[in-house]
Amino acid sequence: MSKTSVSVRIENVTKVFKDVKGKADVIAVNNANFDIEPGELVTLLGPSGCGKTTTLRMIGGFELPTKGKIFLGNEDITFLPPNKRDTATVFQSYGLFPHMNVFDNVAYGLKLRKLPSKQIKDKVMSTLDLVGLKDLAQRAPSKLSGGQQQRVALARSLIVEPSVLLLDEPLSNLDALLREQMRVEIKRIQKTLGITTIYVTHDRVEAMSLSDRIIVMKNGIIRQIGSPNLIYEDPNSKFVAGFVGKVAFLPVEVLEIGETCKVKFEEKTVEVRKFSPEMSPGDSAVIMARPESLKLVDPSKGMIEGEVATNIYLGGSLESFVTTDHGEILVQIDNPAEKKVFAEGEKVSIAIIPHLAKVLPDKDE
Amino acid sequence: MIGLYSWRKLLSFALISVLVFAALFWIFDTLKDSFLKVVRDNQRQLVTVLAESAPRDKELAEDWITAVNKEFNEADIIYVHGVPGWDELQVFTPNEQLRTFYESNYSSEDFEKALESVYYLENYYSSLEYSFEGKSVSLVLAPLIDETRYDMTGFLVFLMSAEAGENYTNLLNIFMIGAFAIFAIIYFISKFFRDPIMGYVIMGLFLMVGIFVAYPLFEAVRLTFLEDGKFSMQTWITILSSKQYLNALWGSVKLGILTASFSTIIGFIFAFVINRTATRGKKFLSTMGLLPVISPPFSLSLSLILLFGSNGLITKQILGLKDFTIYGLGGLTAVQTIGMFPIAFLTLSGVLQAIDSTLEEASLDLNGSRWRTFSKVTFPLAIPGVLSSWLLVFTNSLADFANPLLLAGSYKVLSVEAYIEVTGRNRLGHGAALSILLLMPTLTAFLVQRFWVSRKSYVTVTGKPSSRLSDLVSKPVKFGLITFIVLFIVFILGLYGTIVAGCFVANWGIDYSFTLKNITEALQRGRDAIVDTFTLSAVATPFAGLIAMMAALVIVRKKFAGKKVLEGLILAPFAIPGTLIGISYVLAFNKPPLILVGTGAIIVINYIIRELPVGVEGGVATLRQIDPAIEEAAQDLGADSTTVFRTIVLPLIRPAFISGMSYTFVRSMTAVSAIIFLISAQWYHMTVLIYNFSESIRFGLASVLSTVLIIIVFGAFGLMRLLVPKNEYMEKNVTLN
Structure with a gap:
């Protein structure tokens, strides 16, 4: 699972949600700009409603920016549908396929790529091994604990070897102890694979412990970008100072x-x-x-x-x-x-x- | 202008569209030209032949013209005797207006040229356009050459109608514009949509409801405002000032009120006993209570006639009554109540289940009596549900066509009246107007139910159902209610039994001896109809299922302009009486550009359009419970929309898919109201045959076909139950038609 890592660039991206019933439009993301280096793990951190998930969904292709451009490496992917872009998302609710067992969930992306079944089997098993679920391949997702479901979702995204991994509050549904374990796990896997990763969370401890850099957002505006210690020790505003510690x-x-x-x-x-x-x-x-x-x-x-x-x-x-x-x-x-x-x-x-x-x-x- | 809509893309789109339009225009123009040439050649031949065959004797001229006009009416002919410039010209025509036309044009420049040409014994085809009696005509003059072949006795003037050519060119224009529109839309979607497949699906759905819902309804409404091709209020004036029609409207409404009231009361008793008392055999009672929902049309009416008709088993053989008649309001109310109370039962069951019985317990705890608890707590909470069920039954009763057709007697209801106007008196306009009139109360009730009552619901779903039953009724009351229910069920079962018995009786009412002749005769005479009905329903079923699921997906998950309109048009056939749909289909698809009447296709399309709403609603309800992230994850992993639909959506909404299909199948097999207008000699329908047998008092044959239909219906539902064990949603939506 080695692949050259790819950078992500967001250029002047704005997202406005038109409100249908005559209410004012909501500016979810307001003129965002940032660069993510290949292999870097960057966290979008902010209170709920700050636009961090919308930003991630635009990178994943699930929302279209109202303005601005998104680049993967040098390729403009702004308008590509999710199935045409080399990103993989782990959803907050996991989005596991309830009618398939763990194996088929993880194999889904490979089957779409029409790989020989022997190869699929080997890859699925090695990926399940990576996330520590080798023994549960035949289980139905509904028979798994939250943490296990989380790992299946992660494995399902990792197996297609995306250039960029997008994680949308992946730990928010887990209890405190499990959250800590998974945090370590995610960091380990990310470093092992060297995959460019964007991580959305509202939990400052998660952001601090995982990230190479943190992007702090509020009301759709990026407030500060920097390494965890920069953000913590040298915040640029009362908001950032208060939010990260x-x-x-x-x-x-x-x-x-x-x-x-x-x-x-x-x-x-x-x-x-x-x-x-x-x-x-x-x-x-x-x-x-x-x-x-x-x-x-x-x-x-x-x-x-x-x-x-x-x-x-x-x-x-x-x-x-x-x-x-x-x-x-x-x-x-x-x-x-x-x-x-x-x-x-x-x-x-x-x-x-x-x-x-x-x-x-x-x-x- | 960013990304998807860059100037360059727009420009290339415009350029290619213009090119394609030019190419299409060229193709269709060539087609038009060659067609017009054929028409012209035919006309020339006709002119030559007529000029040869015309009598040279002027005395015979008028008779000859009359004789010719009997065969051809695309040309008006004037016979002129005499050589222009030499003789006094004598004009012969049976039509005085033609003479006026001739005389007023005689001295024109064109005519002078024409006479000159005729004088040299050559036909003259005018390049000018004339108009005669408001229609555009082309002028042709042909000499009448005498035996010498050098001289003439006179000439003929033809006014050739240009109408045939015009109709054809109009049709070609429609096709050309249609072809271009389809190309432009497809091309636009493929170029500018992020997800073209979804774009095509949305476009397909729009086209479908546009052509098969909006267009026919528009045609029906339009017809009611036309008289001899011109705008007129005459139809509506006639309808609204005629006592007979207003009686029918009032008749429908009266029947609706009675049926809705009785059904709601009985439905409430069923729902109450099953949800609020401890009774054994509840499952059996509730299954029996739902039985009539899926009984085919005519079957309940038929057995009511067998039991209580003028030769009925009970009325004549057992009680010997003479003046009793089942035909009319009383019988109709009875049969509709039996057929429709399950709708009320299901609605109210849902409502009672949702009312938290801890509320009742609280009332009982506070020393409220049982009656007080029921009247001050349970019933008030259920009122929106009661209203809702009343309106649902009312709508269904008004739209009901099959029962009144058989049982109304001299009692008038709108749906049957509309049918008689169309088939009996051949007044399509009146039929359309009556069925539109029927739509008014139906639509009102439907909308009130949908948007008002359902919003007033006090019931909150807490997600923790309390399984405990508070004992709301005393023993004797409970005993009374259960006795009522059991008797009612016995009666229903008796009705079914009667139909089955009817199969084996030689001549009901007169000769009750056992026979199998009915079965052989019915199966022999009904074989084609059975095969047709089954085939058409089986063809419609998978389409309806798939389209319904795609429509549900589009409605729940996609945002696009006009979504409300699309949703409205897809769901509209649910509220529109079948009679109106049937009539509007006849109007819309009996003429170019889409001639479908008489084909099996129109029946299949009708099935699909009419049963789509329930499938769509089932799909929508199921999809709303499914986390969109599941589909997004699949797409994220590389699946395009079709793959997502096939591998994720369809398996997840399988229950809705299967029940939508079996619902379509059953409803198609048992359809009457719209289908009765659309059947043809080639494609017949079982239900219509049952009606025909009943009308010709062959009750034995009707019983056999009804039994066959009942078996098929039960078979389909049994199969569905096997595939999808629990399926409340669908049952709630099964209604009669």
């Missing part, structure tokens, strides 16, 4: 912008190394503080005064929820055994680790 926003005013950004927080001046470039002095902004970019110090030694409400001990780390004038703020303390821990009810002060925080414009939640 736990965060506290502290309201500040921009004082000075240079190498670093000086902001005023409650009469105190704070210097933060990372900041969004589009701000100018006088703007109101926020400091994005992730739990691990904060630390607890003795009262009045930090920036924000508060009182520890709850401590949750997680072994390698401790999560302290601190009640402050700016709401409850979560502080993560790594290796708590080596650090000073404040008990519940104790007065504390929260300090910012300046090189981990970022100043973002105070707009768009």
Whole structure:
């Protein structure tokens, strides 16, 4: 199952759903542009209704863009029907053929390609082996667990050796434990085959753990594209910061912008190394503080005064929820055994680790 | 302009279309020319022969013209005696208008040329167009040469009708435009559709309903506004001011109201006992209760006549009644109620099943009496269902044709009246108007049921049916209800038994001795009809099944302009009385460009069109429950639309497919109302033969054919049950026609 990987390019793609009953049209995807490198696993991440599934369906050929073009390698596939394009989709609901057993489900694509039955049998069995379902070939799909159905769907798509694999929230119907297993599985298979993969999810943990790059979408607009750590540590907006991880926003005013950004927080001046470039002095902004970019110090030694409400001990780390004038703020303390821990009810002060925080414009939640 | 509709593609489409149009135009123009040449040659020959054979004696001229006109009416002839320029010309014609025509044109330039030509003993064919009595004619003059061959006694003037040629060229034009339209559409689809196969299917469906639903109905409506080829309200004025027709309308409505009311009451009792009481043998009771749905037309009427007719077993032999008559409103209400209460039963069963009995239990818990619980909880919840079933039965009763045909006697209903107008009095316009009149209440009831009542439903499907039965009736009431049901079923079974008994009785009502003669005679005389009916139904069945499933797929899964129109036209025949469909088919397909009346094809097409709605609805209901991702996955793996349909859709909607087919088969075998207008000597129909036998009081023969039909129907349903064990959907939609 080796095949040279292929890139995917989306150019100025817009999708408008005409609403029939006189209601306003819905812009599902608004002028999207991105490139996916051969062999890359890219996640489309966003809340429901953000246009990520529509984007995937346009790449798969199930929807036509209202505007724009889609390329597979150098080939313009915008208007090709799904059966004519070299993509394979794993649907959220799997879409297994209920009237065929596992073997026939997986063999379907090969039978259409008129392969000799011996070859079909070998390939189906080796693909089922890859997803760990070798023993269930004769089962009906309805007699399989959710995770097994998921694997059948994956095998059925992989066996036709598509240039691009499209996964539409493939794990959303599984329970938490299974989800974690399948996540590892998908990553392993994807890396083994080196297949270009586009993965749609609203689950940030899934996106972070799987992806080479993440495309964050909201209301049909692409908000940020980048590697998981870029998206997490260096988000370009409050929305992205909030969507990909736990965060506290502290309201500040921009004082000075240079190498670093000086902001005023409650009469105190704070210097933060990372900041969004589009701000100018006088703007109101926020400091994005992730739990691990904060630390607890003795009262009045930090920036924000508060009182520890709850401590949750997680072994390698401790999560302290601190009640402050700016709401409850979560502080993560790594290796708590080596650090000073404040008990519940104790007065504390929260300090910012300046090189981990970022100043973002105070707009768009 | 992007992608699918690039300028370059549009331009090449336009260019090729123009080229094809030019080629077609050239071909058809050549055809027209050569045809017109043949016509002209024929005319010339005719002229020469007539000029040879015309009497030289002027006294015989008028008689000769009259004699000729008896044979040929494509030419009007004027006989002129005398040599132009030499003699006084004498004009002979039996038609004074022809003389006027001659005299008013005599001095024209064209005529001068013509006379000159005649003078030199040569025929003259005018290149000008004349009009006579509103029709365009061509002018021909031919000399009457005397025995010397050098001289003339006079000449003939012919006004040749151009109509034959015109009709033909019009037909050719229609064919040419049709051919071009089909080419352009197919070419357009193949060039601009992402999925051409689906495009062709959609186009095919549009063509089908356009030609076989919209066009005939349009023709029927058009005819009612025509009088001698001109627009007129005369037909409608006659219909709406005639007491006889209005009586028939009122008769239909009255019968509908009675039948609907009785059927709903009985249907409710059946549904209530089966869904709301603990009774043994429910399965048997409900099967028996559904039996009449699939009984062939005429069979219930027939057995009612055998039992209660003027020579009936019960009325005459047992009770000796003299003045009792089964013919009329009473008998009709009885037979329709027996035949149609299953519709109410099925509808109400569904409704009662859907009402959560925990609601009733709650009422009983709160110390509501049983009657109070029924009247304040159960019944109010079932009201939309009751209305719905009432309207359904009402629609069916109005559209019913077979029972009134046999049992109405002097009682008038619209469907039969329309039939008599068409077949008995040869007034197609009146027949069409009456059946359109019948459509009004039917359509109203249908639409009210569809869009109003079904929306008012209080019943919510929770997905967790409570299997417990609350005991809503006291023992004596329950006993009373069950006794009623059992008696009713016994009566129904008695009716069937009567038909079977009728097969073996020498002469019902007079001589009850056992005989097998009926069977041999009926099978001998009915053999062709049986074979025809079976063959035509068997041909229609797979088509109807496949088309219905394709239409269902298109309706559920595809988006395209005009989908609502297509859906409406496909489903329309469900609400349109068969009588109207039959009459409109006769009107539309008895003339060019599509002459189908008299062929087996029109019967097959009629079957397909009429039974499509139920198949489509079954397919739609099934498809709606199937995750579209399944089809998308197949397409994604490389299957084109046909492959998806064949390997995924069809197997998944197999139950709807099979029941749609068996439904079509059964309904085709038992069709009457539309078919009775379409049968011919070549293609006869069993049901019509049953009617003929009954009308000529050969009840024994009618019984035999009815029994054969019943066996075939039950066989088909049995087969379906084997293939698809559970099939509520279809049963709900089986109705009489």
